[in-house]
Amino acid sequence: MRSMIYFDKVTKIYPDESIALDAVSFTVEPKEFVSIVGHSGAGKTTLMKMLIAEDRPTHGSIFLESKNIHRMKKSEMSKLRRRIGTVFQDFRLIPNKTAYENIAFAMEASGKTDKEIKSDVPYVLDLVDLGNKMWNFPHQLSGGEKQRVAIARAIVNQPDIIIADEPTGNLDPVNTHEIVKILQKINELGTTIILTTHNRGVVDTVAGRVLTMEKGKVIRDDKDGKYIL
């Protein structure tokens, strides 16, 4: 089976000479649920940024289905990002758009019709149990609700991959549990999920593959879902 994602000796050195990633190599197969764990500064977020081409590696290459994502044209990059749903610790919702509009924007960006938007947005908001708050602005939502809107936005275009960078970092245990359950459900439906966290509970609940990072290197690749740090 062809790998979905392939990190080939990826190194990232920032202008202040700090090494965020040090020759990181790994592959991710379709439909996998991969948790990346590590202390703060281990390089988890940098790795995620590389994957969505928000940042470029200093050395090495990242392939998505055999295509080097950092050699893509701008138009190809936009298309690639429509195939990847992103969820961040700080939610990154557009503040002057309602929950409905935030999700609709992702669909508009993908060129979906008004009819599709009108039927799909309420549907995904119901999936994340926010059907009654679709016209609320982000500042009118709690942290857990914002993260559920972010997840709804990430899944609405039925992406091949969801990248979730510390999605439960700002949430209480109840909301954390709910978000993890939603991500698991999405994974069961066939979406590849890559999640960074330093929450042991999340990793144990997911019970999938765990990559452990330290000082910019992958020091462990555990198929059995163990959180060891």
Place this chain on the structure above:
Amino acid sequence: MIFTYFKRIVRTGFVNFWRNGFLSFSAVIILTLSLTAFGLLIFGSAFGRTLIQEVKNKVDINVYFTLTADEPSILELKKTIEKLPEVAEVEYISREQALSSFRTKWKDNTLILQGLAEVGSNPFPAVLNIKAKEPSQYAGIAAFLGSKNSLSKDNIAIVDKVNYNQNKLVIDRLGRIIPSVQKTGSVIALVLIIVAVIITFNTVRLVIYTAKDEIAVMKLVGASNSYIRGPFVMSGMMYGIVSGILTLIVLAVFAYYTDAAVIKFAGAKDVKDFGLIINVFSKYFLANFGQIFAIIMGSGIVLGALSSYLAVRRYLNV
């Protein structure tokens, strides 16, 4: 699909303009100030042109004829002068017209009219009032008249005197002052326009700076650059349209009150001495409304759209 694409951009631009209340308000105020500066420059230039025209109108050279000069010879000279390329206008005042206007002017002064009656015959010579296209051209016209001084029927001189030399000082000064006033005006206008454009660009840049994280998110969900930029450019155009309307209102109010102030300053009795300057702003505003509307609205829309376009470009490299 293209229609839907543009419909979404326009709708989002409108919604953002409305929802970003305070930021939009700030941008509109700054843009209004810049456009008002444009408008006042337009008014200033119109006022300058009118003032110059008014002064030019007051300057002419007058050819006084001998009392014996016959009308056909004068009219023939008038025709010759009118053919000169430097000449804008020639007015002929016959001896009778001169006498009649004198009588009208002094109709309430019996002493003067009595004196005139004692003279017996008409003491006023016929006159040609000549206006040149430019003050600098009077010297040439005067030289021409000098050479034609002998032009007369039966070789009798009909021109008594030409008052160019009396007006020469004023004419020469005008010839020097007008071009330098125009040049200085253009430089000041250019500097003001540059300042207004820079201030507007920076204000819009600040407005868009507050949306830089939003732009990054849009990029990350896969929106194309044009789809992200479109609503911002649309909002920029909205700043231009709203500012344009406000500016036109400000200019109309300015024209009305400034004209009223000039009339008040001149006083009701002497108001006609102000000639073209009376109601200059209102007249100019009404006569050229289409042009002013197009300049103000066009500048506002282009300035708003262009500054938004350039400001967003900085944040699209995600």
